[in-house]
Amino acid sequence: MIVGIPAFGLHDLTRQAAETAYHTAGNVRVVVFDNASPDPFTKDEFAAPVTVIRNRHNEGNWYPLRQMVDRWPDEDIYVLTHNDMVFYEQEWDVRVWDAFSSDSRFGMVGFAGSAVIGENGERGPTASNLRGEKGESAEKAGYRTRDLVPARAIDGLFMAVRNEAISALTLDRTLPPAHWYDYIWSAQIVEAGWLLATLGIDCDHIGWQTEVGMAEALIPEWARWVEEAGVPTRGDPMEAIRAAGWHRWNEFKPRYWPR
Numbered sequence: 449m450i451v452g453i454p455a456f457g458l459h460d461l462t463r464q465a466a467e468t469a470y471h472t473a474g475n476v477r478v479v480v481f482d483n484a485s486p487d488p489f490t491k492d493e494f495a496a497p498v499t500v501i502r503n504r505h506n507e508g509n510w511y512p513l514r515q516m517v518d519r520w521p522d523e524d525i526y527v528l529t530h531n532d533m534v535f536y537e538q539e540w541d542v543r544v545w546d547a548f549s550s551d552s553r554f555g556m557v558g559f560a561g562s563a564v565i566g567e568n569g570e571r572g573p574t575a576s577n578l579r580g581e582k583g584e585s586a587e588k589a590g591y592r593t594r595d596l597v598p599a600r601a602i603d604g605l606f607m608a609v610r611n612e613a614i615s616a617l618t619l620d621r622t623l624p625p626a627h628w629y630d631y632i633w634s635a636q637i638v639e640a641g642w643l644l645a646t647l648g649i650d651c652d653h654i655g656w657q658t659e660v661g662m663a664e665a666l667i668p669e670w671a672r673w674v675e676e677a678g679v680p681t682r683g684d685p686m687e688a689i690r691a692a693g694w695h696r697w698n699e700f701k702p703r704y705w706p707r
Contacts, residue, residue, distance in 0.1 A: 555642025
């Protein structure tokens, strides 16, 4: 199993994510994808055997996934996780292995997800075992679970994909960088004939720090995408990207999950 962590700055948080992923697992390879951080990562700053791959641009999550597959093509399970995830449960990787082994139809297993897609394309209540701030919630809404439960959409904070299903995940160039990939990848996995599941692991998502850390530095890059895509910005490229992603998801949704 290989765990990829795309990162843009936030060294302390990324170190925590990488080191807790490694030290709580029994047998994983951890790779940090430094997506053009102003202050580059080095493998020497990690107190764990972490591979660091430096990319010239931040192009979201699809490229790090492909880099993992191209460089280590024989892994059984590929994991993409946020750099603001913290792992507490010992041998969580064994439970991921067991989840895939329990049903050969599972293509992707996540640590947070929804069993419901609403009329407007929104995910329903989130199932996870995230501790949340002060331990009050599963990703601030939804319900806590330690079981393996069916899902229709997996949250991008942790996505483990079976090797045989990895080809179902493609880059949709009509979508903005780094946004809505979890919705679209969930849809692509389902369309390819696989099933999704949520596995309640003792972990936490120190939420939204990744996006906040990237936003200011990446505004010129995202503004370029918005201009090329012809999306009106109203002065805020981030808002335009969110609107474009939401619109595209709602175009996709009926194809994958008809009423």
